[in-house]
Amino acid sequence: MAGVREMTIGVLGGTGAQGRGLAIRWANAGLKVVIGSRSAERAQQAAAEIAEISGGDVTGQDNAGCAATADIVLVALPWDGHAASLESLRAELAGKIVIDCVNPLGFDKKGPYALPVEEGSAAQQAEALLPDSRVTAAFHHVSAVTLADLSVSDVDLDVLVLGDDREATDVVRELADVVPGVRGIYGGRLRNAHQVEAFTANIIAINRRYKAHAGLRITDV
Amino acid sequence: MAGVREMTIGVLGGTGAQGRGLAIRWANAGLKVVIGSRSAERAQQAAAEIAEISGGDVTGQDNAGCAATADIVLVALPWDGHAASLESLRAELAGKIVIDCVNPLGFDKKGPYALPVEEGSAAQQAEALLPDSRVTAAFHHVSAVTLADLSVSDVDLDVLVLGDDREATDVVRELADVVPGVRGIYGGRLRNAHQVEAFTANIIAINRRYKAHAGLRITDV
Numbered sequence: 001m002a003g004v005r006e007m008t009i010g011v012l013g014g015t016g017a018q019g020r021g022l023a024i025r026w027a028n029a030g031l032k033v034v035i036g037s038r039s040a041e042r043a044q045q046a047a048a049e050i051a052e053i054s055g056g057d058v059t060g061q062d063n064a065g066c067a068a069t070a071d072i073v074l075v076a077l078p079w080d081g082h083a084a085s086l087e088s089l090r091a092e093l094a095g096k097i098v099i100d101c102v103n104p105l106g107f108d109k110k111g112p113y114a115l116p117v118e119e120g121s122a123a124q125q126a127e128a129l130l131p132d133s134r135v136t137a138a139f140h141h142v143s144a145v146t147l148a149d150l151s152v153s154d155v156d157l158d159v160l161v162l163g164d165d166r167e168a169t170d171v172v173r174e175l176a177d178v179v180p181g182v183r184g185i186y187g188g189r190l191r192n193a194h195q196v197e198a199f200t201a202n203i204i205a206i207n208r209r210y211k212a213h214a215g216l217r218i219t220d221v
Numbered sequence: 222m223a224g225v226r227e228m229t230i231g232v233l234g235g236t237g238a239q240g241r242g243l244a245i246r247w248a249n250a251g252l253k254v255v256i257g258s259r260s261a262e263r264a265q266q267a268a269a270e271i272a273e274i275s276g277g278d279v280t281g282q283d284n285a286g287c288a289a290t291a292d293i294v295l296v297a298l299p300w301d302g303h304a305a306s307l308e309s310l311r312a313e314l315a316g317k318i319v320i321d322c323v324n325p326l327g328f329d330k331k332g333p334y335a336l337p338v339e340e341g342s343a344a345q346q347a348e349a350l351l352p353d354s355r356v357t358a359a360f361h362h363v364s365a366v367t368l369a370d371l372s373v374s375d376v377d378l379d380v381l382v383l384g385d386d387r388e389a390t391d392v393v394r395e396l397a398d399v400v401p402g403v404r405g406i407y408g409g410r411l412r413n414a415h416q417v418e419a420f421t422a423n424i425i426a427i428n429r430r431y432k433a434h435a436g437l438r439i440t441d442v
Contacts, residue, residue: 113412143441156440160423188426191334196423198416202381205409210442217438219377220364221431 004174005031010070012036012063012077012085015046018101019076021147022139025179027056028150034059036066053150067092072099072171074139075126079104079115082122086129094132097168099175100193101139103200111205114198121194123162136163136172137193138184141203143213147179155179157215160187160196185218225395226252231291233257233284233298233306236267239322240297242368243360246400248277249371255280257287274371288313293320293392295360296347300325300336303343307350315353318389320396321414322360324421332426335419342415344383357384357393358414359405362424364434368400376400378436381408381417406439 009026011019014035027033027050035050035058037043043060051058060066067073067089077085079102086093102122104115119125123137138161146152159176161184163169173184187196206214230247232240235256248254248271256271256279258264264281272279281287288294288310298306300323307314323343325336340346344358359382367373380397382405384390394405408417427435 110410110412112409114416162423185427186430188423189331189334191331192419192422192426195335195416195419198413199420201413202383202409202417205413206406206439206442209407212441214442215440217440218427219436219438220433221427221435 004072004171004178007071008032008034008069009175010034010036010066010073012066012073012075014076015042016076016078017144018139018142019074020046020050021142021144022074022076023050023058024054024150025147027051027054027058029178030056031178032057034061034066034069036061036063038063040065064089064092070096072097072175075100075102077102079122083125083129086126090130090132093130096133097171098126098130098133098135099139099172100126100135100137103140103197105201111208112201114201117194120191121197123190123193123197127190134165134168135190136161136165136168137190137196138162138172138176140196140200141216143215146213154181156181156217158183158185158218160185160216162187162190162193162196164189185221225293225392225399228292229253229255229290230396231255231257231287231294233287233294233296235297236263237297237299238365239360239363240295241267241271242363242365243295243297244271244279245275245371246368247396248272248275248279250399251277252399253278255282255287255290257282257284259284261286285310285313291317293318293396296321296323298323300343304346304350307347311351311353314351317354318392319347319351319354319356320360320393321347321356321358324361324418326422332429333422335422338415341412342418344411344414344418348411355386355389356411357382357386357389358411358417359383359393359397361417361421362437364436367434375402377402377438379404379406379439381406381437383408383411383414383417385410406442
């Protein structure tokens with residue numbers, strides 16, 4: 001496969017904080033980025049802003065156009081609507097590496113908690129809905145605030161990359177390594193994605209207690 | 222409350238690798254440790270061995286004696302039998318801080334995976350069975366091999382401590398801090414324990430891929 005630096009990265013839901021933060025870093029590193037949104041106009045507005053911040057090559061399209069144009073696609077959609085959006089993009093995403101970074105969480109007066117997902121996890125739901133794609137899961141715990149701030153030149157974080165397709169997880173690890181300071185680490189099969197997604201609730205609890213933008217590092221690796 | 226260094230720490234299932242590793246570190250740091258096992262004789266044998274390795278004050282009793290003697294109790298029992306054992310120790314554990322470190326995991330030819338738990342997690346099962354105890358969850362991701370090797374003088378690991386009782390989680394964090402290099406970090410409410418337990422499957426997958434004894438560090442805290 002071509003190296004990630006020759007690929008066009010699509011970011012479905014690139015107008016949200018998590019997708020936007022990653023898009024800024026990828027574009028800043030010289031990768032070609034296509035922002036996707038339900039509205040092509042909002043995608044183009046976000047792309048212009050991200051291009052300005054990153055100094056990179058960023059364009060915007062509606063989600064279908066983004067999925068069709070990109071070589072590799074990050075799913076950074078809201079959990080509410082995740083299934084319906086992916087189902088509608090099955091053809092555009094066929095044959096491509098898809099990276100799901102969605103965290104199905106609820107919030108109540110006691111704070112964040114993991115929502116049950118019938119398929120086990122958002123990533124497994126994506127796998128079920130996109131039988132012709134190469135589905136991986138990664139980038140769950142990135143701090144959107146830290147990513148969007150390019151003055152942070154060393155992002156202190158390991159990105160866990162999950163999936164059953166070795167080549168696909170290797171490509172996604174490369175995509176993590178593009179962000180200065182970040183390491184992409186293989187984190188297990190897709191059937192072990194639930195706890196990685198759900199762990200975002202713990203990260204949020206840690207952030208609240210310690211007033212931090214917490215991330216994970218894997219030791220001894 | 223008294224500091225942890227004045228407390229007697231009970232380790233239910235202290236003949237297993239995880240309980241034994243922690244017992245060695247606590248005893249080595251000067252804490253009084255009581256090993257519990259179904260058989261008092263096996264507990265005493267393990268205690269003698271741990272006392273020798275650690276140079277500390279370690280005794281052994283059956284699980285009920287261990288629970289009755291200790292001020293604070295680590296539950297390091299096998300998942301199979303977790304519920305029945307705790308139910309039988311309800312009276313001995315009443316009023317005490319209980320730390321559940323059990324990871325309900327299954328293994329098949331694809332490797333480790335998280336088992337479903339009716340109560341949500343081993344820790345929540347403990348909470349349901351021990352209504353008069355102060356149940357916390359911690360020490361899930363510690364490497365038994367690294368703990369048992371006292372030549373490792375800086376254990377590179379953060380221990381996530383979960384629970385709804387602030388004072389109890391503070392005491393357990395102190396107990397983590399006793400191990401050189403380790404930090405106890407508040408990791409959320411008990412309802413968010415499942416993903417921390419299940420994440421052990423990912424740690425095992427990482428260990429296999431990278432031939433490591435992986436642990437977690439929380440960044441920006």
